[in-house]
Amino acid sequence: MWDTYAVAPIPYALRSTQYKEVSLLPATREEKEEQIVELAERFRAGQVIVWAEYRGLPTPRLNELRRALRPHEAEFHVVKNTLAELALARAGLPVSADLLKGPTAASVIRGDIAGAARALSEFATANRELVIKGGQAGQRMLSSEEVAALVNLPSREVLLGRVLGQMNAPISGLVTVLAGTLRGLLNVLQAQAKKMEEAAA
Structure with a gap:
């Protein structure tokens, strides 16, 4: 369902283009609930969630980032803000309205925090369209500076x-x-x- 792997087909509703903001609007209420449940499970399983804005980045470049994150047991998901907010609440995690604005993506890190943070930092340096807005580790919210500091773990x-x-x-x-x-x-x-x-x- 989620566009996590570059080799997997991506549903039309999950595709991003260089000119159009991603829409994850489900076709039915049942599909919406299914997506919220799945996203909540992913959020709950992550040690750290890093929030970013990806405006202007085409799908092939986002897939490059996904491949870079995969060895560290981390995922990169383009998410609809309203669904992300509902999923965070479902997972019992804090919600920051400031982080859920504009074209939003969530990097869920389950494994190597430092390695995933480094992969994100290097990609953001090479691709200025990706802006790290902040993150969260459990109940603690992280600033963009604190996310950058995770590479030192x-x-x-x-x-x-x-x-x-x-x-x-x-x-x-x-x-x-x-x-x-x-x-x-x-x-x-x-x-x-x-x-x-x-x-x-």
Whole structure:
């Protein structure tokens, strides 16, 4: 249903062009409900959701981004703002009206946060039409600067090495490693917030 994979056929309602804003308006109420449920499940499964505006980017370029995100277990979805708002509410996640304006796309990161954030950053640098507006990690909303700071998190390989290193250790050691990953995300975000406060002072 979603235009996640470049090799899969994309329904007409999900296609984007260089000149026309995407419309995800379902044909029936049942289809609308189905799309909301599926999108809510994707949002709920993501560690981080990054919101972006893609105005002017044709489908082939968006598919390039999807291919770059796929190895990091991340997806890029063009979404209709009203459906995204309903899906976020269904998933129990906060909704920011400022992020759901204009042609909107959501990058849902389930795996390697740093790798996916880096892929998004590199694509946005090469394609100025893609503008990172912000994001969210669970109940916490992220500014565009905080999203950019996610590239500083440990890579999946580093985290996997830490976990494997604890396989023969007591279970408490493994729990400590996993908890440290979450603390790392919070530390990165807090450091970025402090930096912004100092710059504004």
